[in-house]
Amino acid sequence: MREGMFRNLSGCAISGIISRSGKRFSGKSIIDSIASMHDRSNGLGGGFAGYGIYPEYKEYYAFHIFYDNNTAKKESEAFLEEHFDIINLSKIPTKKIPEITDEPLIWRYFVAPLPTKLADSQLDEREFVAKCVFKVNTTIDGAYIFSSGKNMGVFKAVGFPEDVGRFYRLEEYEGYCFTAHGRYPTNTPGWWGGAHPFALLDYSVVHNGEISSYDANRRAIEMYGYKCTLQTDTEVITYIIDYLHRKKGLTFGEICSVIAAPFWSTIEGKSQEEREELEFLRNAFASQLITGPFSILVGFEGGMMALNDRLKLRSMVIGEKDDFVYVASEEAAIRVIQNDLDKVWSPKGGEGVIITLEKGTI
Amino acid sequence: MAVDYLYPDYEIIRNYDRCIACRVCERQCANEAHEYLEDSNKLVSDDAKCVNCHRCVSLCPTRALKIVKTDHTFKENVNWSGKSIKEIYKQANSGGVLLSSMGNPENYPVYFDKILLNASQVTNPPIDPLREPMETKVFLGAKKVKIERDENGRLKKNLTPHVVLSMPIMFSAMSYGSISYNAHESLARAATEMGILYNTGEGGLHEDFYKYGPNTIVQVASGRFGVHKEYLNSAAAIEIKMGQGAKPGIGGHLPGKKIVGDISKTRMIPEGSDAISPAPHHDIYSIEDLRQLVYSLKEATGYTKPVIVKIAAVHNVSAIASGIARSGADIISIDGFRGGTGAAPTRIRDNVGIPIELALASVDKRLRDEGIRDNVSIVVGGSIRSSADIVKAVALGADCVYIGTAALLALGCHLCRTCQTGKCNWGIATQRADLVKRLNPNMGYKRLVNLLTAWQHEIKEMMGGMGINSIESLKGNRLMLRGVGLNEKELEILGIKYAGE
Numbered sequence A: 001m002r003e004g005m006f007r008n009l010s011g012c013a014i015s016g017i018i019s020r021s022g023k024r025f026s027g028k029s030i031i032d033s034i035a036s037m038h039d040r041s042n043g044l045g046g047g048f049a050g051y052g053i054y055p056e057y058k059e060y061y062a063f064h065i066f067y068d069n070n071t072a073k074k075e076s077e078a079f080l081e082e083h084f085d086i087i088n089l090s091k092i093p094t095k096k097i098p099e100i101t102d103e104p105l106i107w108r109y110f111v112a113p114l115p116t117k118l119a120d121s122q123l124d125e126r127e128f129v130a131k132c133v134f135k136v137n138t139t140i141d142g143a144y145i146f147s148s149g150k151n152m153g154v155f156k157a158v159g160f161p162e163d164v165g166r167f168y169r170l171e172e173y174e175g176y177c178f179t180a181h182g183r184y185p186t187n188t189p190g191w192w193g194g195a196h197p198f199a200l201l202d203y204s205v206v207h208n209g210e211i212s213s214y215d216a217n218r219r220a221i222e223m224y225g226y227k228c229t230l231q232t233d234t235e236v237i238t239y240i241i242d243y244l245h246r247k248k249g250l251t252f253g254e255i256c257s258v259i260a261a262p263f264w265s266t267i268e269g270k271s272q273e274e275r276e277e278l279e280f281l282r283n284a285f286a287s288q289l290i291t292g293p294f295s296i297l298v299g300f301e302g303g304m305m306a307l308n309d310r311l312k313l314r315s316m317v318i319g320e321k322d323d324f325v326y327v328a329s330e331e332a333a334i335r336v337i338q339n340d341l342d343k344v345w346s347p348k349g350g351e352g353v354i355i356t357l358e359k360g361t362i
Numbered sequence B: 001m002a003v004d005y006l007y008p009d010y011e012i013i014r015n016y017d018r019c020i021a022c023r024v025c026e027r028q029c030a031n032e033a034h035e036y037l038e039d040s041n042k043l044v045s046d047d048a049k050c051v052n053c054h055r056c057v058s059l060c061p062t063r064a065l066k067i068v069k070t071d072h073t074f075k076e077n078v079n080w081s082g083k084s085i086k087e088i089y090k091q092a093n094s095g096g097v098l099l100s101s102m103g104n105p106e107n108y109p110v111y112f113d114k115i116l117l118n119a120s121q122v123t124n125p126p127i128d129p130l131r132e133p134m135e136t137k138v139f140l141g142a143k144k145v146k147i148e149r150d151e152n153g154r155l156k157k158n159l160t161p162h163v164v165l166s167m168p169i170m171f172s173a174m175s176y177g178s179i180s181y182n183a184h185e186s187l188a189r190a191a192t193e194m195g196i197l198y199n200t201g202e203g204g205l206h207e208d209f210y211k212y213g214p215n216t217i218v219q220v221a222s223g224r225f226g227v228h229k230e231y232l233n234s235a236a237a238i239e240i241k242m243g244q245g246a247k248p249g250i251g252g253h254l255p256g257k258k259i260v261g262d263i264s265k266t267r268m269i270p271e272g273s274d275a276i277s278p279a280p281h282h283d284i285y286s287i288e289d290l291r292q293l294v295y296s297l298k299e300a301t302g303y304t305k306p307v308i309v310k311i312a313a314v315h316n317v318s319a320i321a322s323g324i325a326r327s328g329a330d331i332i333s334i335d336g337f338r339g340g341t342g343a344a345p346t347r348i349r350d351n352v353g354i355p356i357e358l359a360l361a362s363v364d365k366r367l368r369d370e371g372i373r374d375n376v377s378i379v380v381g382g383s384i385r386s387s388a389d390i391v392k393a394v395a396l397g398a399d400c401v402y403i404g405t406a407a408l409l410a411l412g413c414h415l416c417r418t419c420q421t422g423k424c425n426w427g428i429a430t431q432r433a434d435l436v437k438r439l440n441p442n443m444g445y446k447r448l449v450n451l452l453t454a455w456q457h458e459i460k461e462m463m464g465g466m467g468i469n470s471i472e473s474l475k476g477n478r479l480m481l482r483g484v485g486l487n488e489k490e491l492e493i494l495g496i497k498y499a500g501e
Helices: A028-035 A070-083 A115-121 A125-139 A161-167 A214-222 A233-247 A252-259 A264-268 A272-284 B024-028 B055-059 B082-094 B181-194 B207-215 B229-234 B261-267 B287-300 B317-325 B346-351 B356-369 B387-396 B405-411 B441-465 B488-494
Strands: A010-019 A046-051 A061-067 A084-091 A105-113 A143-147 A152-157 A177-185 A198-200 A203-209 A294-300 A303-308 A317-321 A324-328 A343-345 A353-356 B010-014 B034-037 B042-045 B065-069 B115-117 B138-140 B163-165 B169-171 B216-220 B237-241 B252-254 B275-277 B307-312 B331-335 B377-381 B400-403 B481-483
Touching: A010 A028, A010 A294, A010 A303, A028 A046, A028 A161, A028 A177, A046 A161, A046 A203, A061 A070, A061 A125, A061 A152, A070 A084, A070 A105, A070 A125, A070 A143, A105 A115, A105 A125, A115 A125, A125 A143, A143 A152, A143 A198, A152 A161, A161 A177, A177 A203, A177 A294, A177 A303, A198 A233, A203 A233, A214 A233, A233 A252, A233 A294, A252 A272, A252 A303, A252 A353, A264 A272, A303 A324, B010 B042, B024 B034, B024 B042, B024 B055, B055 B065, B115 B387, B138 B377, B169 B181, B169 B441, B181 B207, B181 B405, B181 B441, B207 B216, B207 B229, B216 B229, B229 B287, B237 B287, B287 B307, B287 B317, B307 B317, B317 B331, B317 B356, B331 B356, B356 B377, B356 B387, B356 B488, B387 B400, B387 B441, B387 B481, B400 B405, B405 B441, B481 B488
Parallel strands: B169 B400, B216 B237, B237 B307, B307 B331, B331 B377, B377 B400
Antiparallel strands: A010 A177, A010 A203, A010 A324, A046 A152, A046 A177, A061 A105, A061 A143, A084 A105, A198 A203, A203 A294, A294 A303, A303 A353, A317 A324, A317 A343, B010 B065, B034 B042, B115 B481, B138 B163, B252 B275
């Protein structure tokens, strides 16, 4: 049984760190943070997203790809060459450790869409790239592009997250933002692509929860051209965020009012202007409302968003120190890397916390 | 001729030990089934006149009456049932079309009864609606969203007009004429109190009821009775009736003897003239004509109201719905083959159309496959019997349901299925003043409010069990459904898994 053949429910741990000033720091601290929540995972999936990690290639899309075999690799590379200018390709550096086994072939490509292909497609560049990612993932057997943004990358595997971090030598990367995920699935996935973060373009999502609106969200988003092949909450949440932010042009604040919308009773108490806006968003994007427990961290180019479900059915704590902001499922996972905090607080259900880099920092 | 004699289907059993000869039964029966014998101070009954409406049973102060199914029978025959034989005798005698009322009572599958709901355990907490907010508010209308902002970057509220409901339930179309003034008043007041809508049907809107306009859907049917600008503008939404589940492909006929007084005035036709609704709209012979009517109605109301197009669930319902979703309509209403009626040819009612569950699943899927599900909301009816049916319909993909029969039951209807006689003992499907006054709107509206309140609470309980705290997250959420006793094809059309999968 592979991820995508059944609906996989998971409990989890999440953690994220961002430097508001865009200061780049090593991936070691995010490993230490997620490691402290070892018991919230069960060794069946862990992963990280790092932002600002490829400054030398920041103009290019960084594709991270799992291949089951060389045939899949050949077929995918032929497809990539047909659609992209490949600037650089290499194996992603890993370290053999006994805790992580059965790894697929893991490759990285820095690419730019071929101008002629892009013009022919009549799509904007990001839509073109997203379409190509879907194409590879749904049509080439044994190939899976799990990271496709610029100046960012996802690193994930089956195993405990701290082992996954060591395996990928994450401490050797430096970025302005990292997120991490430890997974506690109720089924055995046994497939690396099913680990989290889940990413599309520069959007990455780590999520703890089980959303009850899943099939309503899935059937709605599939109408807009997305294909939910993994049957996981994180996948559908990522597509919803991509749809609302990239395709519809909503701000992250507005997105929070859609996916974890305030209750009608709360909306009634707002000023007329706010009420009209919230009612418009809830009505227009009713099918993108997410119910059931979740805490999510959304990474994007230049920032990070933390959000709980509207009833706050999952724990999530925020800590601040100087220009650093820390978000984790447990306060201990923040204190283990920064005990001297200026401020510690728990956002309310549905209260989005959006941290963006100060202007001109990247 | 002796061959035409039919033994009654039901017998009135009177317990003479209890009967005190108070004559209530005699006074209450508009069919005159009970008769008082002065000489012997005794009441007797004629079973042949009884329609089994339970009016006398309900009002008998000593519980002396009951109605039982007769054990009189033809020689048993699986092929030729007593019903089939009797219908042939009737038609051989009259030469006429058989008429019936209310929904198809025959033994076809009820798919709602073969679908089961999910609940949360361990991985996801159920939510208690008595402790946490649980939302059932629904907006009906097109959701074709184009994000535009003003010069300050604020979102423009550019959606087309919507109907707002406190819960996903509306009262379906029942005309003034087919049901009484008091029944209409009960529906209108209950809709207003509960924040939902009722529907005028094709009989126009009585002048007394314009005040309920914000909670009214006005219907435009093929007869165009009672349609004028003020009528259209008084309402929250306008419904074009193309068809009805009980009689797809058939128009309507309200006999001249019922076109009296206010009904004549409201329908805008002379007293005593038959009100004939043609089978088609004679200005709509195809989909492009429908578009013109949709926009005519929008022009007449200044694009301030959503337009509903109501169709019967027939074989190619999804293709028809796809056409309607591109016609400018804001809402599609689909009426299943079990939907009720005041009168329909029996053969049509019992043999034409398809189950609403299959029609709904198929339309919802087709509109999504074509990427036009956001063009319209979907309302389904025929027949919704309980809050569980509503939850299942919403999870299959409906935005809202219509209830007709259930609302009439709340008002006292006992489903005797003889509305066509106009002698409704419960004051619902009649225009006889002495019968109409039996339905007290003050009590009738309260019973409807009670029913809606109870159903809303049950919907919240079921949603909470599934861990869903807003109705929009239930819409089309088919993973919350499992089938039992269904074959592969039925599961495929419903788009649900089998229990245990």
